[in-house]
Amino acid sequence: MRSVGGVDGLMKNIKDATGTVDEPREVELGHGITETLLGARPLLDDPALQRYVNEVGRWVAQQSERPLLPWRFGVNDSEHVNAFAAPGGYVIVTRGMLRVVRNEAELAGVLGHEVAHVVRKHHLNALRKGAWVNLLGAGAAAGTAGEQGGELVEALVGPTKELYARGLDKDDEFEADRIGVVLATRAGYDPWGLPAALQTLGTLKTDDPYLALLFKTHPNPGARLDELGVAMAANFDGFQGLPTNADRYLAATKKMRSTPPQAESKK
Amino acid sequence: MTLGYRWLLLIAALAAIPAWAQQNAAYVVRETDLKAKPFLDAEALGKLPEKATVTVLKRQGGWNQVKSGALEGWVPMLRLRLGNPDPKKNTTSIAAITGSFNQRPGAGPTATTGVRGFSEEDLKAAKPAPEEVKKLDDFAVSAGDAAAFAAAGKLTARTVAYVDADGKPVPVKK
Numbered sequence: 001m002r003s004v005g006g007v008d009g010l011m012k013n014i015k016d017a018t019g020t021v022d023e024p025r026e027v028e029l030g031h032g033i034t035e036t037l038l039g040a041r042p043l044l045d046d047p048a049l050q051r052y053v054n055e056v057g058r059w060v061a062q063q064s065e066r067p068l069l070p071w072r073f074g075v076n077d078s079e080h081v082n083a084f085a086a087p088g089g090y091v092i093v094t095r096g097m098l099r100v101v102r103n104e105a106e107l108a109g110v111l112g113h114e115v116a117h118v119v120r121k122h123h124l125n126a127l128r129k130g131a132w133v134n135l136l137g138a139g140a141a142a143g144t145a146g147e148q149g150g151e152l153v154e155a156l157v158g159p160t161k162e163l164y165a166r167g168l169d170k171d172d173e174f175e176a177d178r179i180g181v182v183l184a185t186r187a188g189y190d191p192w193g194l195p196a197a198l199q200t201l202g203t204l205k206t207d208d209p210y211l212a213l214l215f216k217t218h219p220n221p222g223a224r225l226d227e228l229g230v231a232m233a234a235n236f237d238g239f240q241g242l243p244t245n246a247d248r249y250l251a252a253t254k255k256m257r258s259t260p261p262q263a264e265s266k267k
Numbered sequence: 268m269t270l271g272y273r274w275l276l277l278i279a280a281l282a283a284i285p286a287w288a289q290q291n292a293a294y295v296v297r298e299t300d301l302k303a304k305p306f307l308d309a310e311a312l313g314k315l316p317e318k319a320t321v322t323v324l325k326r327q328g329g330w331n332q333v334k335s336g337a338l339e340g341w342v343p344m345l346r347l348r349l350g351n352p353d354p355k356k357n358t359t360s361i362a363a364i365t366g367s368f369n370q371r372p373g374a375g376p377t378a379t380t381g382v383r384g385f386s387e388e389d390l391k392a393a394k395p396a397p398e399e400v401k402k403l404d405d406f407a408v409s410a411g412d413a414a415a416f417a418a419a420g421k422l423t424a425r426t427v428a429y430v431d432a433d434g435k436p437v438p439v440k441k
Contacts, residue, residue, distance in 0.1 A: 031400055038399035040389045050406040058413035063424065067410065072403040078384035081361060090403070094385055096361065104420065153395055165387050174432065182429050188422030192329050192344055203350035203359050210361040213387050222348060226296070229345035232329075233434035234307070239427075240328035245420050 021124060023088070027070060029124070030088030032153040036160040037076075037084055037092055044077040044095050044256065052252040056104060057091055057111045063186035064119045064179075073111065075256075081201070082214045083110055084164065085117035087124045096210055098253055100200055104245035108187055109194025112180030120179070122172040126163055167217025174219070174227045181232060190244045191236040198225050291323040293333065293347045301340035305330035312340045318352050 021029070043050065050073075057073035069089035081096040091114040101107050117123060167173075177194060185191040202221035204211060218224070295318065300311040305327050313335075315321065321333035321342070330341045351357050383389060408416070417424070428436035 032395075034400050034403075035395035035397050036393050037390075039393035039396040041383065041385045042396060042399050043402055047406065051408070054406050054408040055413055055416040058408040058410065059417045059422070062410055062413055070407070072400075072407055074403050074406070076385060078389075079361075080385040082385055090400075096384070100361070153397070157393075157395060161391055161393065165390055178430055178432070182427050185427045186425055188417065188424055190328060192326070195345060196326065199344075199347070199349045202348055202354065203357060205357050205360055206354050208361045209386070210384075213385065213390070216387070220354065222354060225345060225348065227432065229296075231430045231432055231434050232345060233430075235428075235430050235434060235436065236329060237307070239425070240305070240330075242328070243421055245422075248420055 021087075023069070026121075026124060027088030028152065029127075029156070030086035030090045030118075032156040033086040033123070033160045033164075034072075034090040034092065035153055036157050037086065037164065038074070041076045041078040041094075044075045046075070046256055049098075049252055049256055050075055053093065053098075053107070053111075056107055057115070060108050060112045060183050060187045061089070061115045061118075063183045064115055066119050069118070071115075080210050080213060083114050085114040085123065087118065087121065089118055091115065091118070095256055098256060101197055102200070102246065102249070103193070104249040105184065105189040105193030105243065106197040107193070107249060108184040108189045109180050110197055112183035112187075113176045113194060114180075115183060116176040116179035117168070117172070120172070120175060122168050122176065123163065126168055126172075127159060130159070130163070165213070165217070170219045174224065174231075177224055177228055178231045181228065181236070185236060185239055185242070188242060190242045191232070191239050193244065195225060195228055195232075198228070291349075292320065293323050293331070293349045294318050294320045294352050295342060295346050296348055297346065299342050299346045301333070301335060301338060301342060302330075303340055305332070305341040309341070312338055315342065321347070323347070323349065 053075055054071075054073045058071050061067060061069070061071045066089070071089040071091070073091045073093070075098060076092050076094055078094040079096040079099075080094055081100055083091070083093040083097050085091050091111060093110065093114070097110065098107070101110060177198075180194050181191055184193055198221045201211070201214075202225065206215060206220070219227075295315045297317045299315045301313045301315055302309040303312055304310070315335060319335065321335045324332040324334060324339070326332075326344060327341075329344050331344050331347055332339065332341055333347070350359070428438070431437050
């Protein structure tokens with residue numbers, strides 16, 4: 001294994017560069033990160049639901065400044081309540097989150113929050129600010145997804161685990177909430193979907209194990225609602241009465257809701 | 268192992284009650300007018316002091332219809348928080364609100380070690396799964412398909428400015 005030496009060797013290539021990561025490299029990084037995220041828990045085997053979440057997510061992402069990214073949305077088979085984004089347009093939401101969410105407008109808000117992380121490059125910037133800038137160098141310098149691409153994925157595993165267990169800065173989360181609300185509204189949904197989902201989360205036991213990672217990596221729901229209350233103010237009063245599409249959401253998630261999770265291992 | 272009879276009973280019980288219908292206790296985060304209608308300039312029926320508790324009847328856009336004693340009226344949704352003013356005193360488990368299957372009745376809060384999912388431990392133990400990322404391609408949706416989906420759901424794209432943390436509209440950032 002020569003990944004460390006290889007990454008070091010590639011470092012000088014970005015010393016000359018501006019430090020920006022072009023879009024193909026960003027997608028490559030996101031692909032590598034998502035390999036580890038889905039390694040923790042695979043996708044849910046429910047093609048119709050996967051497709052539905054992509055339809056909602058893509059429509060929301062189309063309202064952003066980056067409609068042309070190769071957006072990929074997925075539901076993983078975890079009862080833990082959470083959602084993740086990775087650079088380049090990867091968004092994963094857990095089935096546990098889909099159980100908390102009650103309609104399509106809430107889902108649009110949750111996905112809009114994740115789309116915002118991608119659009120504002122929050123994870124990319126966190127990697128850049130961290131001790132992992134040389135990974136970006138490896139990504140930027142790798143000409144093809146050959147040997148060096150595999151090397152990149154391997155080198156990303158540690159930073160991915162660290163970043164996604166630690167979370168982003170809270171200001172990134174508050175910004176993603178504000179953008180998520182706007183993207184959902186641009187998409188024609190009831191703007192209060194994300195706040196409604198946060199209100200639900202705010203009713204739950206703060207030490208519930210299924211919320212532990214979400215609550216560790218995000219400001220608490222009350223603080224997020226306080227921030228959204230100030231930011232939304234009266235700005236969305238002209239958008240009362242927009243669709244929540246609860247029926248379509250409940251139909252799309254019915255199978256998932258009525259199926260127990262796969263084996264609870266007792267190890 | 269097949270699904271036991273007790274499980275079926277539980278499923279039936281959970282299916283019968285929309286879980287969120289039970290989640291209707293709320294309090295106001297600061298002094299707020301109780302309005303006769305869901306509009307800023309609607310008549311005020313009274314004032315709800317900070318932390319006054321209410322029962323949420325329904326939501327309509329950015330407003331919640333609530334019951335406060337004998338009075339019914341409307342308050343802005345973001346003036347309300349569901350549940351307990353001290354979140355540490357919340358008692359609702361995720362299983363209770365989602366009707367999910369992840370905790371057997373009476374199993375207590377220790378289920379975390381037995382259930383695989385996306386916990387911090389699961390993340391730390393993860394090995395890259397390239398085949399799972401490839402599967403995402405199968406479900407990807409084009410811009411055109413997304414627009415058709417939106418139309419079927421009576422969703423119309425709108426022009427809406429981003430807002431900053433103080434609630435001021437900001438131009439689109441490129």
